[in-house]
């Protein structure tokens with residue numbers, strides 16, 4: 187569009203500047219350039235051409251070639267507006283979503299963020315905790331379920347919880363057992379904190395969930411690597427056989443990934459290529475530092491002991507991420523449960539990969 191515009195400007199400038207009709211002719215030229223430029227890009231003629239910009243009062247074109255004010259106004263406005271990052275209000279928690287296919291490294295990435303931002307500042311929730319309970323089915327039926335379809339998860343409850351956290355309420359996050367495919371009886375309290383970190387394969391596939399997220403990161407890893415990682419993990423941590431993993435991958439994981447997860451990538455603000463990697467983490471953390479500082483400042487001392495953005499404490503935890511020191515040596519882990527033993531293994535095995543240096 188811009189290239190077309192500057193060439194027709196050239197034609198306009200050939201005329202004499204003192205010509206009293208110049209302005210009108212300029213305007214006509216502007217109409218011409220609009221005709222040859224914009225018209226080519228718009229799907230169908232929608233009405234007479236009306237004033238376009240300040241100083242350009244174009245004569246309406248004959249129907250049906252013209253363009254309506256309703257169409258051109260917003261179009262031109264949008265062209266003139268700088269592209270703005272979608273920001274949520276700074277008065278509530280900053281909501282961060284990390285999505286990606288199974289085995290892409292989103293847990294690894296999310297936990298690195300969790301550590302780097304400071305656990306006391308982050309409410310960490312996984313969509314996995316909201317898998318629906320299947321205890322009404324016999325085990326053989328349960329294990330054949332499609333766990334990669336959005337209907338397998340109680341997303342409405344998660345959205346409700348996110349909204350409650352934003353209002354400052356503590357929520358009871360369900361606990362899920364991947365070995366039995368059931369919810370446990372107990373729940374896990376998640377307290378409101380300045381940053382809400384949400385992770386899951388399908389979090390960008392649900393509109394109501396996407397709307398709750400201010401910053402959306404997609405961890406993008408090729409399917410062969412994801413499958414290999416999944417095999418390792420599911421054998422070690424989820425008590426699965428190689429045969430069952432491959433069977434599940436072919437029947438549900440892969441097709442659902444192609445249908446729901448991959449297209450949801452377009453919702454992302456940031457795409458991390460090659461899975462979790464230190465350069466991406468560092469860059470993301472640097473950018474986030476300003477956002478987080480703002481949010482921590484806003485939420486005050488009950489959730490943020492260091493209000494001063496230059497305080498040694500904040501510098502320390504951001505630096506922690508930069509060094510890649512990611513060991514989770516405490517019991518303040520995320521509200522994510524896959525049974526006790528799995529949680530322990532998962533924490534340690536993920537974090538070793540990115541242990542400092």
Ligand SMILES: Nc1ncnc2c1ncn2[C@@H]1O[C@H](COP(=O)(O)OP(=O)(O)O)[C@@H](O)[C@H]1O
Pocket residue numbers: 286287288289290291292293294295415416418419460461462463535536537539
């Ligand atoms: N960049 C990486 N290089 C090597 N292994 C990785 C990498 N990222 C993750 N992993 C390993 O792959 C497995 C799956 O990673 P995880 O973060 O749990 O993925 P997701 O949460 O997306 O399923 C884990 O065992 C983890 O240690």
Ligand SMILES: Nc1ccn([C@@H]2O[C@H](COP(=O)(O)O)[C@@H](O)[C@H]2O)c(=O)n1
Pocket residue numbers: 287288289293314317333334363364366367368386387439
């Ligand atoms: N009972 C269940 C529930 C889910 N899954 C699989 O978990 C995957 C999502 O978790 P990631 O940590 O890998 O993102 C998903 O692909 C489900 O197939 C399961 O196997 N059993």
